[in-house]
Amino acid sequence: MEPPSAPPVEDHRLGTADFWQRPAEERDEVFARLRAEQPLSRHPAPDDMLGIGERDERPFWAVVRHDDIRRVSRDPRTFRSGAGVLFGDAPPQMLEASMSFLAMDAPRHTKLRGLVSAAFTPRQIARIEEGIHANARRVVSEAAEGGSGGGDFVELIAKRLPLLTISEMVGVPEADRERVVEAADVLVTALDEDTWEGIPPLQKMGQALWTLTETSTQLAAEREHDPRDDLMTALVQAEVDGDRLTHAEIAAFFVLLAVAGNDTTRHTTSHALRALTTNPGQRALLIEDLDARLPTAVEEFIRWATPVLTFRRTTTTAVELHGVEIPADEKVLLFYHSGNRDERAFADPWRFDVTRDPNHHLGFGGGGPHYCLGASLARTQLRALFGELLRTLPGIEAGEPTLYRTPGFIHAVKTMECVW
Numbered sequence: 251m252e253p254p255s256a257p258p259v260e261d262h263r264l265g266t267a268d269f270w271q272r273p274a275e276e277r278d279e280v281f282a283r284l285r286a287e288q289p290l291s292r293h294p295a296p297d298d299m300l301g302i303g304e305r306d307e308r309p310f311w312a313v314v315r316h317d318d319i320r321r322v323s324r325d326p327r328t329f330r331s332g333a334g335v336l337f338g339d340a341p342p343q344m345l346e347a348s349m350s351f352l353a354m355d356a357p358r359h360t361k362l363r364g365l366v367s368a369a370f371t372p373r374q375i376a377r378i379e380e381g382i383h384a385n386a387r388r389v390v391s392e393a394a395e396g397g398s399g400g401g402d403f404v405e406l407i408a409k410r411l412p413l414l415t416i417s418e419m420v421g422v423p424e425a426d427r428e429r430v431v432e433a434a435d436v437l438v439t440a441l442d443e444d445t446w447e448g449i450p451p452l453q454k455m456g457q458a459l460w461t462l463t464e465t466s467t468q469l470a471a472e473r474e475h476d477p478r479d480d481l482m483t484a485l486v487q488a489e490v491d492g493d494r495l496t497h498a499e500i501a502a503f504f505v506l507l508a509v510a511g512n513d514t515t516r517h518t519t520s521h522a523l524r525a526l527t528t529n530p531g532q533r534a535l536l537i538e539d540l541d542a543r544l545p546t547a548v549e550e551f552i553r554w555a556t557p558v559l560t561f562r563r564t565t566t567t568a569v570e571l572h573g574v575e576i577p578a579d580e581k582v583l584l585f586y587h588s589g590n591r592d593e594r595a596f597a598d599p600w601r602f603d604v605t606r607d608p609n610h611h612l613g614f615g616g617g618g619p620h621y622c623l624g625a626s627l628a629r630t631q632l633r634a635l636f637g638e639l640l641r642t643l644p645g646i647e648a649g650e651p652t653l654y655r656t657p658g659f660i661h662a663v664k665t666m667e668c669v670w
């Protein structure tokens with residue numbers, strides 16, 4: 251793919267719903283121009299897309315280059331997460347009930363993350379890898395044996411492996427799993443009209459949050475009486491500074507996991523199949539030596555998809571970047587998808603290259619204390635799924651995806667027809 255040519259840089263308004271409704275190519279052109287000419291830029295406060303009324307009128311700074319995103323991510327003393335990480339505003343109660351340690355600073359962040367990180371180390375993930383492969387086989391064979399020769403890839407395949415993985419890790423009973431995923435989806439795609447179903451987005455999000463909180467609270471109560479070998483049991487038994495976690499704290503982590511663990515991996519899967527379809531040479535190259543090439547290819551899948559488009563930080567003190575002083579207490583937005591197409595960091599960044607190595611993409615964040623806790627888990631799932639998929643249905647092809655309208659947040663595929 252050709253790098254985008256550049257429109258006038260003054261044209262952009264990164265915080266408006268209007269900007270995010272423009273075709274992806276146009277937006278990419280704006281980011282290419284910003285990277286080249288204005289690596290740090292300041293923009294009016296984002297539109298109040300959820301309609302919450304109480305707006306935070308402060309402007310925000312846009313960080314668009316790969317090395318700047320890494321620098322900001324790795325300097326949590328200057329750029330904190332505890333004042334919120336989302337692009338747009340949301341009601342504080344909603345944030346408190348859903349963000350958990352993603353939106354905390356040390357020392358609380360370190361303690362809470364430390365509690366659960368043991369379950370996500372590469373070593374621990376290697377222990378459950380067998381189960382992930384078995385689930386990947388099940389997902390692909392059930393789709394293949396369905397007999398229709400195709401259908402909506404998201405429903406048939408992409409959504410299913412993350413759902414099984416997270417549910418089994420946390421200990422969500424089968425009867426609740428679909429409900430949990432649907433509620434997590436609503437939180438991510440609340441701004442899309444298809445998600446509303448006639449209910450205002452904020453109310454719809456409130457309902458979804460309630461579903462997740464209730465499921466978590468019930469599960470926590472069950473595990474207190476009947477411990478098992480799962481993450482929920484670890485959470486109800488854990489202590490921070492001598493105190494047990496409250497059910498509300500556990501629920502906020504449950505919501506974070508349900509969202510972070512399901513949507514990201516699913517959308518990467520869909521974007522990757524689309525990229526393999528539009529780049530048949532890359533697919534052939536991958537299939538030629540599948541097991542050896544998959545680990546490298548998966549990194550390119552994540553770079554290419556960049557399912558998380560942005561997260562935010564807030565300055566704790568005045569700081570200089572590109573000769574410009576950002577005052578204290580200002581919002582700084584990290585545009586990961588722009589960093590992942592940065593010409594300074596990637597040779598020919600618009601080329602989908604399953605052999606790209608090294609591939610220091612920012613799909614899991616720019617490093618630092620908030621670097622994606624589920625990175626090993628996501629990589630293992632993507633390897634398992636594409637291994638099964640390309641062995642069982644090597645000719646599977648995807649049509650043009652329909653994307654959710656999620657301005658500047660998640661690069662989310664709503665539906666994508668596939669045939670094999």
Ligand code: HEM
Binds near residue numbers: 507511561621624628
């Ligand atoms: C391809 C899949 C995934 C992508 C692209 C992704 C992306 C990200 C990003 C960009 C961050 C924020 C990094 C930062 O602020 O520096 C993050 C954080 C996080 N992710 Fe992932 N993620 C993925 C899969 C997962 C999975 C499977 C799980 C868990 C089951 C997970 C759990 C988390 C958690 C708990 C955090 C918060 C970490 C913290 O604040 O300390 N993610 N992820």
